[in-house]
Amino acid sequence: MSKVYDESSVRVLKGLEPVKERPGMYTRTTDPTHICQEVIDNAADEALGGFAKRIEVTLHRDGSLTVADDGRGIPVGLHPEEQVPVVELVFTRLHAGGKFNKKDGGAYSFSGGLHGVGVSVTNALSTRLEVEVMREGQVHRLVFAGGDVVEPLQVTGTCGQRRSGTRVRVWPDARYFESPKVSMQELERLLRAKAVLLPGISVNLTVEKHDGTEEVRSWNYPQGLPGYLAELCAESELLVPIFSDARYCGKPGDSDTFAEGEGAAWAVAWTPEAGSGESYVNLIPTALGGTHEAGLRTGLFEALREFIDHHNLLPRGVKLQAEDVWSKVRYVLSAKVLDPQFQGQTKERLNSREALKLVASMVKTPFELWLNQHVDEGRKLAELAIAQAMNRLRSGKKVERRKSSGIAILPGKLTDCGSEDIERNELFLVEGDSAGGSAKLARDKEYQAILPLRGKVLNAFETPRDQLFANREIADIAASIGVDPHDLSEPASVLANLRYGKVIILSDADVDGSHIQVLLLTLFYRHFPQLIAAGHLYVAKPPLFRVDVAGQGKARPARKLYALDEDERDGMLARLRDEGVKAEAITVSRFKGLGEMNADQLKETTMATDTRRLYRVSIEDGAEAETLRLMGMLMGKGEAAGRREWMERHGNEVDVDI
Secondary structure (H helix, E strand, O other): OOOOOHHOOOOOOOOOOHHHOOOHHHHOOOOOOOHHHHHHHHHHHHHOOOOOOEEEEEEOOOEEEEEOOOOOOOOEOOOOOOOOOOOHHHOOOOOOOOOOOOOOOOOOOOOOOOHHHHHHHHHHOOOEEEEEEEEEOOOEEEEEEEEEEEEEEEEEOOOOOOEEEEEEEEEEEHOOOOOOOOOOOHHHHHHHHHHHHHHEEEEEEEEEEOOOOEEEEEOOOOOHHHHHHHHHHOOOOOOOOOOOEEEEEEEOOOOOOOOOEEEEEEEEEEOOOOEEEEEEEEOOOOOEEHHHHHHHHHHHHHHHHHHHHHHOOOOOOOOHHHHHHHHOOOEHHHEEEEOOOOOOOOOOOOOOOHHHHHHHHHHHHHHHHHHHHHHHHHHHHHHHHHHHHHHHHHHHHOOOOOOOOOOOOOOOEEEEEOOOOOOOEEEEEOOOOHHHHHHHHHOOOOOOOEEEEEEOOOOOOOOHHHHHHOOOOHHHHHHHHHOOOOOOOOHHHHHOOOOEEEEEEEEEOOOOHHHHHHHHHHHHHHHHHHHHHOOOOOEEEOOOEEEEEEEOOOOOOOOOEOOOOOOHHHHHHHHHHOOOOHHEEEEEEEEHHHHHHHHHHHHHHHHHOOOOOOEEOOOOOOOOOHHHHHHHHHHHHHHHHHHHHHHHHHHHHHHOOO
16 A cells, blocks of 8 residues: 555546446445436426326346436537537536526426436446437437547438437446346336326336336326325225325415425325335325325324314323324325435435425315315224324333432423333433523423533543433433433443433534533543444534525425535525525525524424434444543543644534634
8 A cells, every 4th residue: 555645646537537436425235226217307397397108117137227217308409608519518517407496497497307416427327328319300419438529410311390308328337236227117107107197198007028028007097196095905905995085286375385386196005914115206206205205194183183172082191193004005106396305316205394394285285175075084094193102101101200329309401202102202412501591492291301401511531430420411411311321331230210311412514512412412422322232312403604695486385494614504505596586585694503593493393303404422342442542542631632632633624604
């Protein structure tokens, strides 16, 4: 290994090189199905916009795959700035595409493609890729190999003026994948879902056999989502008929909070078995769910809870939770979101906070109406949810709530929760009484408790255990969580009296808040290590900035966005500029602390389980010795010289916002 590290050691990856060097950052590398899906999704985006009526997919004998649509066809003229054919840009440049501009006049209002990354990744990870575009009476052809142009764009024929579309054939490069074959099961599921979610669109798959024959499969669901869900539930007993509907903003009586066209379509059934389902955002499958699924759960729960309250069906002492309604649900959900924020390029989970409110508001009113029109079925669902709640309460009472180490009285400033379910309960350690007041208003009283901490906690790294309780804040923390100070060598039974499944550090997003966070982490690392080992300690990440975007007509309602730090703020502002939002329509404000947030803001960004950012504290396997050394150097009273040396060595890595 070379010991030389100079200016020439730094390498800058250009073009599609980043994809080839680190393909796992851009796609799944188990097999090439996802890079083929990127091409199919582009065709589906044309259908979603109303420009295509047919999607044809062919899996060839040689392992390549062709996707053809009758959409508008990718533009073939020169880009006004880059002076390169647009179709070539789309396949060879990361972050080049027609889906950034979502305002009036943009090529796409709703699409699954967001980053301009998808098909360029497909091209980079293919030995060969052929593109054929029919547009404006001409047929154009362009060929790539390994992401590079090998046959420049040229006109190869003519077609009718009214004919248009795009045909892409992909030969995935087996070097980048564990298995070179496209997953037939996943491909069929993807195409079937497109047919379900795009009524009136013809979706066909042709599979070429090695014996020279072909097998053609077509999907058509005239009944849409309910027909598809009925097929999924064919072997299950339905407790009530399928509830399905679709609602989108812009219709009379719809909410003006969201952009025109945003909304959701869904089909929901209840079965005796455990629930499961499929969800999509702008036709993109979200295998890991996300905030749109949380919105469906919230809408169903709130409507059924109001039905139960109206008919006085809830027994005394029983409190319903969303999971009591959701646990037996089978569902298919398709959400349309103007600017969806996904987790990673594979887009398997939706993170957009606004999607929760959007889907919940779309679902709640129609489900309330359905329940009142089907009272007998509504009572069955109420009985099912109440039975689930009573089972949960019985199992929760098996865990006896105890006080820690003989302390009979909990701290007076602890605002406790009502639930007996230790695993679900959460304790927020909040910086200051002011923030504690906001947190009390923002919390869910059922399972979230608040303990305000006054000032900065004692640096307990070198404090003897028998002197810990001399500090009032530490004594209150120990009494609240129900655990005595201990060593890591002690058995896990030291957590037998634990009162909360999650202990969450909640401090300001500034430097002082980070200092308090480090002091608390030091306390738990040194004197409550089993909490960390068992995964009970968490850090909440409140935002440092709020970005207000003024409304721009019905298509662009006003928005409130939140950023954790300067980098996220700058990225957010860059995205808004790409969308064409004017600078004067953007206002950036900086939170001075948690106490400055109102309860709704604190709940949405930091405390609500579906929209907050929460990080579990853990120590990597094998890193215990290094962690102890580093903590000792940073927090030890006699380590000033080591700290100074460390700060001088790493000081240039700190970003300072002046």
